[in-house]
Amino acid sequence: MSAVLPDAIDRHSAAPMYDQLRQLIIDGIAREGLQPGDPLPGEHGLCERYGVSRTVVRQALAQLEHEGLVERVKGKGTFVSRPRTSESLVHTLVGLYDDVERRGGHVHSDVLRHERTVADEEIALALDIPVGAPVVVLERLRHVDEEPWSLSTTWMPDAVGSVTLGVDLSEASLYRLLADNDIIATHGVRSAEATVATHEQAQHLGVSAGSALLRLRSVSRTDDGTPIEYFVAYHRGDRSRFEFQLQQEQSQASLLHIDGRAGITLAGSKRVTP
Missing domain, CATH: 3.40.1410.10 (Chorismate lyase-like)
Structure with a gap:
C-alpha cells in the first residue's frame, strides 16, 4: 500500500510549490520509515492530496528523481530509490x-x-x-x-x-x-x-x-x-x-x-x- 504523506502546501510561502511538495515527500518518506522499493502515491493522488496541478507534481518528482531519492517506472509508478554508489x-x-x-x-x-x-x-x-x-x-x-x-x-x-x-x-x-x-x-x-x-x-x-x-x-x-x-x-x-x-x-x-x-x-x- 502506498504511503499517506501528511502536511500541506503553504500557498503564502515564497518557496515554489513544487519545492514545497518535494520537501513534503522527503519528510513523508522519513516519517513513514519507507525503504528502497516502497511505492509512493501516484501523480493523481498527490494532485488531490495537496491541491496542486500535475505540472507541480511532475516538477517535484523530477527533482527528486534527479537527486536520486525516487525512481519513476513507466506504467508502474513512483518508488523510493535504492541508494547509489557514492563514487x-x-x-x-x-x-x-x-x-x-x-x-x-x-x-x-x-x-x-x-x-x-x-x-x-x-x-x-x-x-x-x-x-x-x-x-x-x-x-x-x-x-x-x-x-x-x-x-x-x-x-x-x-x-x-x-x-x-x-x-x-x-x-x-x-x-x-x-x-x-x-x-x-x-x-x-x-x-x-x-x-x-x-x-x-x-x-x-x-x-x-x-x-x-x-x-x-x-x-x-x-x-x-x-x-x-x-x-x-x-x-x-x-x-x-x-x-x-x-x-x-x-x-x-x-x-x-x-x-x-x-x-x-x-x-x-x-x-x-x-
Missing part, C-alpha cells in the same frame, strides 16, 4: 567493497575469471612492465545489496597477483587482502568517463544494451611508485554518481585534464578544486 572511489584510493560497506551496504562478487595471463600493450604500459610479462587477471561482477552494480577487470603484476590466487574473493575486499600481505596503495591516477553498455555488459548488469555506464580506469602505486594494479570497471549509470571533495587552495588541485570524451582524470587521493 567517492573516483577520487580516493578506496574500493567498491569498502565504499559500500562504510555506508551499511553489502557487496558480493561473482568471480568470472581469476588466473595468470600475459600483459598486452595496454596493460604493460599501465603497470610499467614488458609486453608479454606474466600478470594475474581478476574479473568480477559486483553486486550491491544483491543487485548487479559493476563489471570490473583488474590486472596485477605477477608478484602482486600471486598472493590472491586461490583466495575466495566473492565476499572479500581485494585491497584488504593486498594490505594483509604488506602491499599497500598510497597514490595513483583514476579516470571516469561516460559510455554505453555493450550487449554482453548489459546482460551481466541487468540493463538494456546502450544504457548509460560510468567507466573507471585506475592505476594504483605503492610508496616507491611501483604499480600494483590496473583496473577498468563499468558501473551502472542509474546506480552511480560523482562525489568530489573541494578545497579553495589552487595548489591542492588534482584535476589533470578533461578530454574530448568528457573523461575526467583525477590524481590519487588528492582533492579537486573547481
Whole structure:
C-alpha cells in the first residue's frame, strides 16, 4: 500500500510549490520509515492530496528523481530509490567493497575469471612492465545489496597477483587482502568517463544494451611508485554518481585534464578544486 504523506502546501510561502511538495515527500518518506522499493502515491493522488496541478507534481518528482531519492517506472509508478554508489572511489584510493560497506551496504562478487595471463600493450604500459610479462587477471561482477552494480577487470603484476590466487574473493575486499600481505596503495591516477553498455555488459548488469555506464580506469602505486594494479570497471549509470571533495587552495588541485570524451582524470587521493 502506498504511503499517506501528511502536511500541506503553504500557498503564502515564497518557496515554489513544487519545492514545497518535494520537501513534503522527503519528510513523508522519513516519517513513514519507507525503504528502497516502497511505492509512493501516484501523480493523481498527490494532485488531490495537496491541491496542486500535475505540472507541480511532475516538477517535484523530477527533482527528486534527479537527486536520486525516487525512481519513476513507466506504467508502474513512483518508488523510493535504492541508494547509489557514492563514487567517492573516483577520487580516493578506496574500493567498491569498502565504499559500500562504510555506508551499511553489502557487496558480493561473482568471480568470472581469476588466473595468470600475459600483459598486452595496454596493460604493460599501465603497470610499467614488458609486453608479454606474466600478470594475474581478476574479473568480477559486483553486486550491491544483491543487485548487479559493476563489471570490473583488474590486472596485477605477477608478484602482486600471486598472493590472491586461490583466495575466495566473492565476499572479500581485494585491497584488504593486498594490505594483509604488506602491499599497500598510497597514490595513483583514476579516470571516469561516460559510455554505453555493450550487449554482453548489459546482460551481466541487468540493463538494456546502450544504457548509460560510468567507466573507471585506475592505476594504483605503492610508496616507491611501483604499480600494483590496473583496473577498468563499468558501473551502472542509474546506480552511480560523482562525489568530489573541494578545497579553495589552487595548489591542492588534482584535476589533470578533461578530454574530448568528457573523461575526467583525477590524481590519487588528492582533492579537486573547481
